[in-house]
């Protein structure tokens with residue numbers, strides 16, 4: 188008997204879903220003693236917002252059940268894989284808040300062991316070198332309704348396959364001229380079991396092993412064995428691998444592996460107005476539809492970070508989505524925005540920015556006078572304190588906060604009307620200055636000195652409250668406003684998704700003005716421009732040139748729809 192005090196049971200899981208139920212039962216019934224999971228990205232692109240579902244699941248389960256989670260690069264295809272993708276994935280997983288400790292691995296670390304196991308299979312008559320071309324192999328494979336046909340090389344003697352495979356590895360044959368195949372069952376109803384290819388000849392420099400190898404294992408021959416080498420207990424992947432599970436098990440059953448992992452599948456995360464496929468996202472980058480993998484319109488983790496989405500908001504979104512069943516439909520993109528706004532509303536400092544400036548001159552305010560007004564940094568967080576904002580005779584307000592001939596429901600500034608300038612004074616518009624084309628270029632106003640701070644002693648309350656900036660103190664900025672990347676909720680449903688790209692996914696506003704203090708805001712720190720939305724400095728900013736991304740607008744259509 189073990190002493191219960193010496194081996195405290197792991198804390199109860201905070202979340203529950205069919206995978207966590209399996210893990211809990213395996214621990215309870217003693218099938219595993221320590222849970223070991225892994226997140227296995229292929230470094231052939233940047234992580235998209237679907238990957239964090241897998242990351243949060245694998246790292247979350249390890250943490251909740253007192254186990255560990257490995258980060259393992261599934262780097263078996265050097266043609267598509269690059270070091271910069273490895274670096275970006277590492278940065279993204281860290282940024283999301285997960286930690287693999289010392290457990291960083293690469294499938295390529297196991298190439299020698301995988302090669303040795305391939306030799307074992309050949310010796311046992313369970314694998315053979317096939318001289319058919321790729322097209323011929325495909326043609327022999329059969330279909331869902333027809334069985335496959337044996338390759339003429341299927342019964343070649345083991346000794347001959349051994350010799351050929353060693354010479355494949357030694358570089359004696361050209362790329363694509365031969366493959367190693369498992370010898371399983373050409374009539375299996377599961378096409379994955381019809382003598383799958385295990386190794387191909389490929390001369391490509393690998394980001395880690397360089398030119399050491401000219402044969403590379405396929406995913407199926409690498410994945411389960413890598414899991415077994417690392418002692419993974421629960422190999423959690425997405426549903427497209429369900430049909431691969433019999434093959435996963437076949438390798439583990441037929442090789443002298445050091446442990447016996449099990450594979451479990453869950454549904455991929457899909458989001459409306461979004462396409463989550465590295466291959467397609469690579470195409471958007473390569474064809475120049477976006478500026479790069481981290482273009483803030485992209486659904487990649489690095490793009491969301493650049494756009495100012497906090498990791499906490501992404502994690503909360505994933506919590507709200509949950510693991511789901513096996514047939515999960517697309518999650519509404521508004522739900523992601525809602526989770527992000529929820530965090531930003533609590534955490535961001537408020538600032539003033541004017542995107543479409545219109546000059547406002549206070550005729551009865553002394554020329555040359557500047558007052559420092561006290562403004563609140565975050566009404567949701569008293570600890571965020573206050574700051575001083577300069578107020579003077581010449582101000583800037585938002586152009587659409589004024590209408591010369593306002594309709595009934597317009598409560599902002601208009602001729603003869605009084606509004607509150609937030610934290611400052613009440614002003615009344617007395618006249619309008621126009622240029623030759625008839626465009627309004629300036630508003631003339633008066634102010635009421637008794638309303639300093641934004642309240643009138645007589646208790647009168649204007650219907651509108653505007654944000655503003657002192658013209659001589661504000662600094663210029665470029666602001667990039669984003670809209671959805673696609674025009675339809677299911678991009679690509681009726682053809683090429685590129686045809687569904689939104690031509691107005693980005694609007695660049697020049698000549699915006701912001702509080703001078705914002706020049707010091709670090710890249711990646713998001714603030715709220717009062718009344719406008721959430722914004723953060725973009726890395727394109729340089730000394731003397733401020734560039735802001737609009738993270739999100741303020742309006743929460745998700746909360747509205749659900750509330």
Ligand code: ATP
Pocket residue numbers: 226227228229230235236237238240241423424425454455456457463464465466
């Ligand atoms: P893509 O098709 O976008 O290239 P992938 O599945 O090829 O994605 P991998 O790098 O192989 O990308 O994925 C690493 C892990 O992330 C896998 O276990 C995969 O199942 C998981 N994953 C990928 N996309 C999603 C998604 N949309 N939702 C949940 N998990 C995902």
Ligand code: MG
Pocket residue numbers: 229
């Ligand atoms: Mg993949």
